[in-house]
Amino acid sequence: MRQRKDAGQLTRRSADARRELAARLREGGSESAALDARLLVEGVVGERDPDPFRILSGSEEARLEVFARRRLKGEPVWRILGEREFWGLPFRLSAATLEPRPDTEAVVDAVLERLPERRQAPLSVLDLGTGTGCLLIAVLSEFPQATGLGIDLSQEACATAQGNAALNGLSDRAQFRQGSWTEGLDRRFDLILSNPPYIRSGDIETLDISVREHDPRLALDGGDDGLAPYRVFARRLPEVLAPGGLVVLEIGAGQEADVVSLMREGGFDWRGSRRDLGGHPRALVFALC
Ligand code: GLN
Numbered sequence: 001m002r003q004r005k006d007a008g009q010l011t012r013r014s015a016d017a018r019r020e021l022a023a024r025l026r027e028g029g030s031e032s033a034a035l036d037a038r039l040l041v042e043g044v045v046g047e048r049d050p051d052p053f054r055i056l057s058g059s060e061e062a063r064l065e066v067f068a069r070r071r072l073k074g075e076p077v078w079r080i081l082g083e084r085e086f087w088g089l090p091f092r093l094s095a096a097t098l099e100p101r102p103d104t105e106a107v108v109d110a111v112l113e114r115l116p117e118r119r120q121a122p123l124s125v126l127d128l129g130t131g132t133g134c135l136l137i138a139v140l141s142e143f144p145q146a147t148g149l150g151i152d153l154s155q156e157a158c159a160t161a162q163g164n165a166a167l168n169g170l171s172d173r174a175q176f177r178q179g180s181w182t183e184g185l186d187r188r189f190d191l192i193l194s195n196p197p198y199i200r201s202g203d204i205e206t207l208d209i210s211v212r213e214h215d216p217r218l219a220l221d222g223g224d225d226g227l228a229p230y231r232v233f234a235r236r237l238p239e240v241l242a243p244g245g246l247v248v249l250e251i252g253a254g255q256e257a258d259v260v261s262l263m264r265e266g267g268f269d270w271r272g273s274r275r276d277l278g279g280h281p282r283a284l285v286f287a288l289c
Contacts, residue, residue, distance in 0.1 A: 015052030017041055021068055028072045036077045040067045043081045076210040087138035091164050096156035098219040100134040103276035104195050108138045110248050110274040110283040120145055126189040128181055131219060133161030135193045140170050150176045181232050188242040195250035196229035198222040226252060230259045234266030247286040256281045
């Protein structure tokens with residue numbers, strides 16, 4: 001329902017803006033039009049579940065129009081909003097970071113399942129390829145005495161992760177630095193996490209546009225067979241894992257057997273896997289034999 005505010009200018013209630021945007025996105029081919037419209041309207045008004053009768057201001061309408069056009073061009077809604085929730089915590093995104101995915105929460109679930117008796121321990125945590133820092137920050141939020149280091153090849157990702165630690169009140173326990181995997185590390189960690197790039201280089205072009213064009217290639221590309229990072233882990237992680245420590249790695253579809261065998265070659269014992277929301281093995285747990 002449109003109302004006339006002043007001459008020539010139409011104003012809309014948030015509920016109408018949302019409904020009209022959903023119809024427009026649906027027409028544009030979005031399969032999640034209703035959800036997208038809700039999130040984008042919430043994004044411009046800056047609150048969840050806004051009053052349906054709240055009238056959008058001119059600047060909110062202008063921002064919503066920009067958001068609508070970006071969404072219609074295939075940009076994912078969370079990129080447009082610049083923020084995505086992971087483990088119930090907010091994470092800012094940047095061009096250098098992957099969007100945190102709900103399936104990645106399986107890594108945090110696996111950690112909690114394996115270390116229930118160490119919740120109050122001063123664990124040291126290493127997150128390789130930290131991106132937004134979501135894995136390290138989620139784990140630190142669950143282990144109040146733990147401290148951690150996140151490493152990423154991208155300096156910009158490290159800056160984003162640092163900002164996310166501050167956003168979640170964890171700056172005093174989380175550090176970030178630019179680097180290549182474990183290079184230059186001269187200490188050991190009780191818990192090592194990674195959600196590395198694991199897509200085969202040749203498969204990237206077949207991914208959905210929301211991933212292919214909006215997630216950074218560096219965060220996706222796992223080399224010819226998608227397993228390049230796990231080869232590095234099998235070789236290097238024994239040097240930086242503390243006695244009794246655990247490694248929890250995210251994998252892509254169908255990679256469980258290959259990653260288990262690579263890690264075994266590096267001297268690791270496979271302690272089991274945790275499935276994701278779709279029922280696929282997603283987080284693999286290893287310890288040194
Ligand atoms: N660790 C980050 C995440 O889980 C980044 C992963 C990546 O860039 N491959 O989202």
